[in-house]
Amino acid sequence: MIKRLTSLAQACSWLAVVTTLGLVLLLLGFLGLRGFDALNPALFFGKTPAWAAITARLPVWHGIWPACVGTVTLVLLASLLAIPLGLASGIYLASYAPGPWKRWFALAVELLAAIPSIVMGLFGFALILFLKKTLAPQANTCLLLSAGCLALLVLPYLILMTQTTLEALPSELRLTGLSLGFTPWQNLVHILLPAGGRGILSGVILAVGRAAEDTAVILLTGVVANAGLPSGILGKYEALPFHIFYLAAEARSDAELAQGFGAALVLLLLTAALFLGAYYLQNTLAKAWKQKDLLI
Amino acid sequence: MEAKRPVDLEPSVRVEHLHVSFGGREVLHDLSAQFAPGEITVILGRSGSGKSTFLRALNRLNECFPGSATRGSVRLKLQGQWRDIYREALPLTELRRRVGMVMQTPHLLPVSIAANLALPLKLVLGLPRREIPARVAGALKEAHLWEEVADRLDAPAHTLSGGQQQRLCLARVLALEPEILLVDEPTASLDFRASLKVEELLLSLKERYTIIAVSHSLSQARRLADAALIFRDGSVAERLSREDLQAPDTLQALLEEIF
Amino acid sequence: MVISCASVLAILGFLAYFALPIFAGGHLGEIFSWEWRPFQGQCGILPMAVGSFLLAVTAMGLAYPLGLGICGFAHGLGPRWLRRPLLGLIHFLTSIPTVIYGFVSVIFLVPLVRGIFPESTGYSWLTAALTLSLMVLPTIVLLIQAQLQQVDGRVRLASAALGFSPAQTFLWVLGPQASRGLWAAAVLGFSRALGDTIIALMVAGNAPQVPHSLLDSIRTLTAHIALVVATDSTSQAYQSIFASGLILFMVTTAINLTLRRLQSGTRPAASHD
Numbered sequence: 110m111i112k113r114l115t116s117l118a119q120a121c122s123w124l125a126v127v128t129t130l131g132l133v134l135l136l137l138g139f140l141g142l143r144g145f146d147a148l149n150p151a152l153f154f155g156k157t158p159a160w161a162a163i164t165a166r167l168p169v170w171h172g173i174w175p176a177c178v179g180t181v182t183l184v185l186l187a188s189l190l191a192i193p194l195g196l197a198s199g200i201y202l203a204s205y206a207p208g209p210w211k212r213w214f215a216l217a218v219e220l221l222a223a224i225p226s227i228v229m230g231l232f233g234f235a236l237i238l239f240l241k242k243t244l245a246p247q248a249n250t251c252l253l254l255s256a257g258c259l260a261l262l263v264l265p266y267l268i269l270m271t272q273t274t275l276e277a278l279p280s281e282l283r284l285t286g287l288s289l290g291f292t293p294w295q296n297l298v299h300i301l302l303p304a305g306g307r308g309i310l311s312g313v314i315l316a317v318g319r320a321a322e323d324t325a326v327i328l329l330t331g332v333v334a335n336a337g338l339p340s341g342i343l344g345k346y347e348a349l350p351f352h353i354f355y356l357a358a359e360a361r362s363d364a365e366l367a368q369g370f371g372a373a374l375v376l377l378l379l380t381a382a383l384f385l386g387a388y389y390l391q392n393t394l395a396k397a398w399k400q401k402d403l404l405i
Numbered sequence: 406m407e408a409k410r411p412v413d414l415e416p417s418v419r420v421e422h423l424h425v426s427f428g429g430r431e432v433l434h435d436l437s438a439q440f441a442p443g444e445i446t447v448i449l450g451r452s453g454s455g456k457s458t459f460l461r462a463l464n465r466l467n468e469c470f471p472g473s474a475t476r477g478s479v480r481l482k483l484q485g486q487w488r489d490i491y492r493e494a495l496p497l498t499e500l501r502r503r504v505g506m507v508m509q510t511p512h513l514l515p516v517s518i519a520a521n522l523a524l525p526l527k528l529v530l531g532l533p534r535r536e537i538p539a540r541v542a543g544a545l546k547e548a549h550l551w552e553e554v555a556d557r558l559d560a561p562a563h564t565l566s567g568g569q570q571q572r573l574c575l576a577r578v579l580a581l582e583p584e585i586l587l588v589d590e591p592t593a594s595l596d597f598r599a600s601l602k603v604e605e606l607l608l609s610l611k612e613r614y615t616i617i618a619v620s621h622s623l624s625q626a627r628r629l630a631d632a633a634l635i636f637r638d639g640s641v642a643e644r645l646s647r648e649d650l651q652a653p654d655t656l657q658a659l660l661e662e663i664f
Numbered sequence: 665m666v667i668s669c670a671s672v673l674a675i676l677g678f679l680a681y682f683a684l685p686i687f688a689g690g691h692l693g694e695i696f697s698w699e700w701r702p703f704q705g706q707c708g709i710l711p712m713a714v715g716s717f718l719l720a721v722t723a724m725g726l727a728y729p730l731g732l733g734i735c736g737f738a739h740g741l742g743p744r745w746l747r748r749p750l751l752g753l754i755h756f757l758t759s760i761p762t763v764i765y766g767f768v769s770v771i772f773l774v775p776l777v778r779g780i781f782p783e784s785t786g787y788s789w790l791t792a793a794l795t796l797s798l799m800v801l802p803t804i805v806l807l808i809q810a811q812l813q814q815v816d817g818r819v820r821l822a823s824a825a826l827g828f829s830p831a832q833t834f835l836w837v838l839g840p841q842a843s844r845g846l847w848a849a850a851v852l853g854f855s856r857a858l859g860d861t862i863i864a865l866m867v868a869g870n871a872p873q874v875p876h877s878l879l880d881s882i883r884t885l886t887a888h889i890a891l892v893v894a895t896d897s898t899s900q901a902y903q904s905i906f907a908s909g910l911i912l913f914m915v916t917t918a919i920n921l922t923l924r925r926l927q928s929g930t931r932p933a934a935s936h937d
Contacts, residue, residue, distance in 0.1 A: 115831050122741040125733020126750065132798055133757065136768050219924065223916040225859025227886045231909040234893055238902075285512040287469055290502030290529040290581065299528060300514060315759075322761030325861035325886070329893050350763040357770040357866055366771070373764050384759035 143367070144374030152371040153177070173372045175338050179252075179346040180321055180376075182339050186256035187320045191264050192313060198264075199271020199309075200297065222265035230329035233258040237330075250331035253342040258326045263316040270312025274305040311387035318383040322376065324350040334359075349376045417442045417482040417615045418463065418585060425455075425462055428472035432458045434639040436477070442584075442615040445607060447626040449659070450636030456619040457509075459636070460587045463617070464504040465490060465497060483584055502529050505578030506587040510594045511570035518565065519558035521573060522580050529581060540580055548576035549606050568599025572606060579610075586610065588618040592625065604629055623659060626650060635662060709904050711872050713911060715882035718875065719792055719864060720857040724804075726797035727857075728850055731804035739812050739838060740830030751809065757802040766866035769795040774867060777879075784879040787869035792882070796863050804853040811845025812838055848923050855919045859912065861886035885912055 154172040163174075202215055233254050240248035282304055286296035302309070332351040339346035349372055356369035418440035425433040433455045440446050448456050458467060463481070467473040480489045483503050488495050514521050522541045526532045532540065541558075545551040550572045554565070565573060571591055578586065588607065592600035607616060607629060620626050626633050627650050635643040642662070649655050734754065738747045769791060778786030815838055823833045839846075861884075864870075869881025870891060883891075885908040892905045 111832075115829075115835060118736065118835055119741045119831055122733040122737040125730045126737045126742065129730055129734060129801065130753075133753070135772075136760075136765070136798070139768055139772055140764065216924075219920055220917050223855060223920045225861070225886060225912050225916060227859070227861040227889050228909045228912050231889055231893075231905065235906065281508065281510070281512040282514075284466060284469060284508070285514060286525075288464065288466055288501055288506040288508070289525045289577065290498040290500075291525070292498050295528045299524060304515065318759055322759075322763065324761075324763045325890065328861075328890050350761055353763050353767050354862065354866065357767045369767060369771075373767050376761050377764055380759045380761055381756070384756060388755075 140370065140373055140377065144370040144377075147367040147371030148374060152368060152375075171368075173349065173352060173368065173375065175336065176347040176349045176352040176372065177375070179332075179336070179339050180349045180379075183252060183256055183259065183327070183346065183348055184317055184320045186252065186342065187259035187263065188313075188317055190257060191260035191267055191316065191320075194260075195264050195267025195313075195316070196271050196309065198268040200275065202268065202272040203275035204293070204297075218265050218268050221261070222269065224262075225325075226262050226323050227325040227329070229258050229262050230326040232261075233326070233330040249343075250329070250345075251343045252331060252339050252346045255327045255330040255332065255346075256342075258330050259320045259323060262323060262326055263320050266316045266319060267312060270315070271305075271309050274308030274312065275301055277308070278304050307390050311391045314383050314387035314390070318380045318387075321383070322350055322380050324354055327351055328354075349379075415442075416440055418617070419478075419480045420463075421478045421480075423459075423462060423475070423477035423479060425458055425467055425473065425475050427467075427470060427474075432639055433462065436640045438634060438641055438644075440585075440615055440617055441632075442482075443612055444631035445611050445616040445618060445629050447630035447633045448617065448619045448636055449621065449623065449626055449633055450642075452621070454636040455639040456636050457589050458639075460506065460589050460617065460619060463490075463585070463587055464501045464506055466501070466506065481585060498529060502581045503583050504585045504587060505581060505583030507571070507574045507578055507589065507591055509590045511567065511574050513562040513570055513573065516562065517559045518554050518562045518573060521562050522577050525577060526580055544576040544580035545573075547579050547610075548572045549602070549609075550576055566599065567595050568602055571595060571599075571603055575603075575606065583614065585615045586617070588616060590619050590621060593621075600625070623656070635659070637662070709885065709888065709908055709911075711874050712883050712885045712888045712908065714874050715789075715868070716858055716864075716884040716886065716912075719789065719796065719868065719882060719884055720854055722789070722793040722878075723796035723800060723857045724850065724854050726793060727801045727804055728853065730797075731801055731808055731849075731853075732846070734801075734805050735808040735812055736834055736839075738809065739816065740832075740834035744830075751805075754802045754805045754809075758806065762799060762860065762862045763866075765795050765799045766863045769863070769867045781879050785869065785881065787867055787881055788879045789868065789875050789882045790878040792864055792868035793878075795867055796857055796860060799860065799863060800853050800857045803856050804849055807849035807852055808842075808846060811842045811849060814845070815841045844926065848926065851919055851923060855916050859886065859916060860884075861890055865890050 152172060153174045198214075198218070202211065202218070234250065237248050237250055237254060278301060282300060283296065286300045287293070291299070327348055328351065331345055332348050333345045334347070334352070334355045336345040336347050353369055353372050353376065356365055356372065360366045360369055416439040418438075420436060420438045423433055423436040424431060436455075436459065448459065450456050461467045462475060463479060465475075467475060475491060477491075478489055479491055480487050481504065482488075483495075490500055514524060516524070519538075519541055522544055523537045526537050526540055527534075542551065542555075545554065550569060553569060554560075554573075557564075562570065562573060571594075575591075591603050591607070595603065604625065607618065610616065611631075618629065620629070630645075630650055631647050633645045633650055634641050635645065645655065645659075734750065736742075738751055742750075773791050773795060774786035776786075777788060777791050778784060784790075819837050819841060820833070823837045828837065864882075864884040865887040868884065868887065870883045870887055871881040872883045872888070873880070875882045889905045889908050892901050
């Protein structure tokens with residue numbers, strides 16, 4: 110009886126794994142095959158010469174170059190906003206400092222983490238409506254707004270990642286510095302942060318990946334299908350995920366569909382590269398830190 | 406309870422009515438004790454009797470644990486002056502430098518042997534770069550480690566053996582020129598031979614420091630102690646002199662008390 | 665650091681502030697109704713609420729057993745050497761952008777569904793549930809995995825010493841021990857599925873109706889927000905999206921608070937020597 114149950118469970122688990130693997134292979138294979146054909150300079154720049162497009166001398170019409178630039182700008186801007194805030198908050202939460210606010214703050218971070226991205230986008234949208242009615246009638250959805258909302262979206266990941274990394278450090282490491290007479294700040298900068306660096310850095314990278322792939326937030330906060338290169342942080346812009354979304358619904362020709370596949374593959378490669386980068390860091394920086402003298 | 410012993414030395418640590426609790430649970434209860442310089446006092450007691458907490462009360466390291474609360478007075482004689490560490494505004498970092506601590510397992514920083522000593526010197530004492538090597542060498546010699554590591558100061562510290570690591574920790578503390586040494590079961594993670602070496606080192610250091618050591622080995626206490634405190638349920642149950650420790654009948658009583 | 669705290673708290677407050685006026689406006693009855701005809705002034709969002717719930721439940725219903733199976737595989741039911749690559753792959757899957765799941769589904773799954781069921785357009789509850797389940801699968805696996813890992817450390821040696829095989833350990837020790845965590849993973853996965861916008865928007869068809877079969881088109885709250893913002897509508901329609909946002913916000917918040925309470929009961933107290 111027991112034996113029967115065990116083998117039944119084993120069979121089910123095999124089935125689950127094989128099904129999943131099959132689906133994933135199907136997904137990636139489909140995308141890879143169709144996308145690979147589309148992967149060429151024309152995908153990025155259309156009929157515009159590549160160099161002229163990269164130096165922004167000529168506009169690109171039938172390529173995903175503006176979307177790529179838009180996504181990169183967006184992600185950089187969002188990181189700029191989120192990373193300092195996220196690290197500082199995470200450090201605060203990981204410290205033993207018994208502040209009366211700490212528990213409430215931890216709760217707020219958890220709640221923020223649970224907010225669906227569309228709600229975050231709606232928040233940005235509401236903010237603009239609010240500004241339009243009150244302070245700045247000309248306010249409109251734009252790159253900066255999207256970046257701000259994306260920053261909010263990834264902020265809790267950054268905070269939690271920093272916090273858990275620092276808390277996972279052996280407590281003796283924390284005590285060693287303090288028992289030698291380090292100030293808490295010295296302890297943080299010279300011991301805890303270097304020790305937790307890899308974890309925090311990989312958290313940052315994952316957050317960047319999350320910001321790069323999100324579509325729902327930017328959908329409500331200023332992305333458009335045809336804006337060309339972003340004109341400034343208060344202008345509209347294009348982005349890769351939105352471009353893919355748009356093509357899935359609106360593609361009218363095989364060429365456009367092929368571009369959709371190409372764009373999807375590019376985005377996938379981007380997020381995969383970020384993921385692998387984070388993974389690599391987690392595995393190697395630990396060793397590097399042990400061998401080299403990074404502290405002094 | 407407290408057996409009087411001839412006070413041949415002026416004490417340098419006076420603890421009076423010390424209470425320490427974590428999250429409302431009292432770990433140390435109305436504890437009073439004195440410790441003299443030039444002696445090794447060994448603290449014995451069952452696990453959970455508050456030995457480590459007591460040591461950490463002397464350099465205020467308990468405050469690094471959540472929910473800790475301390476009452477009572479702890480006065481230390483530092484640089485010829487009595488300081489009440491829980492009342493006077495002696496900077497925490499200054500206190501922890503003057504009251505050096507070595508923990509149960511070697512707590513190395515994951516860097517090279519030399520950097521383990523150099524980093525605190527640079528950060529805590531703010532020594533200029535050129536003075537550091539001499540100081541490092543001096544401390545390593547004091548900890549009887551110099552001959553063993555002189556040729557590989559830049560090797561990662563974790564390549565040392567357990568006993569060497571523990572002596573490195575001691576050297577790191579000594580480099581900061583403390584006056585009081587707190588040693589929390591320094592040989593708990595070491596084999597017998599390495600333990601003896603650490604004990605030898607502690608004996609050689611006792612002339613210059615006030616040493617308070619936690620141990621759970623009675624034989625170690627007999628080898629090291631000038632005096633011993635027996636802890637029970639967060640306070641001092643008994644104080645024994647060196648002679649008491651050697652006497653066979655107290656020994657029997659102690660064995661039953663502790664183990 | 666004080667600034668960062670303050671800003672996080674401010675954001676949360678701001679979100680709540682924007683959603684509140686709906687309840688002051690007195691249009692509650694209109695918004696919580698079953699009809700969505702914005703041009704006749706009927707802006708009910710209940711069909712979307714039902715749609716969100718149904719889609720999330722079905723997607724979880726598909727993904728959870730799979731996730732459990734995969735975790736079982738990794739924890740004793742399958743060969744040990746496959747464990748690391750399998751979990752690595754699952755980890756990698758979390759990095760696939762949602763929009764790509766949606767894209768492939770539009771190109772591949774929608775025509776497939778249409779081919780099998782000619783009466784459907786292919787943009788349906790079924791398609792969305794299938795796609796969404798694949799999307800939340802890695803999250804679920806990682807959540808369950810984290811729970812199992814915690815228990816595993818405690819019981820592995822003990823049960824091995826009793827002569828249990830790895831498979832038996834999983835079925836009779838690990839699983840039951842982690843049951844609370846398994847529930848938590850299911851609820852968190854549900855909350856993740858509920859929050860998804862893009863897949864629902866791309867493949868669920870977006871008809872504001874209560875579906876009668878798996879092949880009907882449905883619209884979720886999340887997709888509703890995106891659609892209304894995109895198609896500049898009446899002011900009442902705008903109010904309905906804030907109500908939708910608030911519902912989503914409250915549901916995810918409630919889920920989180922409940923889980924937090926559950927977990928705080930199991931956390932061991934810190935001990936001191």
